[in-house]
Amino acid sequence: MAGSPTISAVFAPRIVVGVAELAVTNQTAAILSTYALGSCIGLVAYDPQARAAGLLHLMLPDSTISPDKAARQPAMFADTGVPALFNAMAGVRAQRGRINLYIAGGASVLSGPDSFQIGERNAVAVRRTLAVYGCRVAGVEVGGVVNRTLHLNVGTGELTVKMPDRTFSVALA
Numbered sequence: 001m002a003g004s005p006t007i008s009a010v011f012a013p014r015i016v017v018g019v020a021e022l023a024v025t026n027q028t029a030a031i032l033s034t035y036a037l038g039s040c041i042g043l044v045a046y047d048p049q050a051r052a053a054g055l056l057h058l059m060l061p062d063s064t065i066s067p068d069k070a071a072r073q074p075a076m077f078a079d080t081g082v083p084a085l086f087n088a089m090a091g092v093r094a095q096r097g098r099i100n101l102y103i104a105g106g107a108s109v110l111s112g113p114d115s116f117q118i119g120e121r122n123a124v125a126v127r128r129t130l131a132v133y134g135c136r137v138a139g140v141e142v143g144g145v146v147n148r149t150l151h152l153n154v155g156t157g158e159l160t161v162k163m164p165d166r167t168f169s170v171a172l173a
Contacts, residue, residue: 017034043085045100046101
């Protein structure tokens with residue numbers, strides 16, 4: 001039946017990345033997912049040659065507000081989470097020069113004025129940190145007022161971005 005999922009897709013292991021977590025894998029049958037990115041940023045990394053993938057779900061821009069927390073949980077912050085993601089990607093044989101990135105989230109989901117502008121500050125901090133690494137950013141879906149959910153198929157490099165009003169796919173391979 002057209003449009004039906006394949007058996008392998010139904011039974012693919014799903015690796016769910018929670019808030020202030022990161023995961024990497026080179027299991028080609030796996031799906032990396034993170035749900036309901038509001039002001040948080042989801043940073044997807046994919047090396048098409050190694051077929052290695054990583055996903056970081058960070059919540060704050062700068063670790064200087066809590067160095068102890070950053071030491072225990074580096075994925076919480078942009079400035080410590082991005083380096084942690086790249087270090088973990090090297091562990092699954094990804095090479096920085098081949099990695100394609102996708103940035104999503106950074107919304108303003110509070111009702112009323114957002115004087116802290118966490119979403120916007122997160123997006124700026126991620127881009128500033130990524131500038132040091134010189135990797136390709138294949139796409140960006142940040143800002144606005146809606147949440148985003150991400151699913152990355154490690155075998156194909158296809159990233160699905162789900163939002164309340166639309167769903168689309170991006171090829172990172």
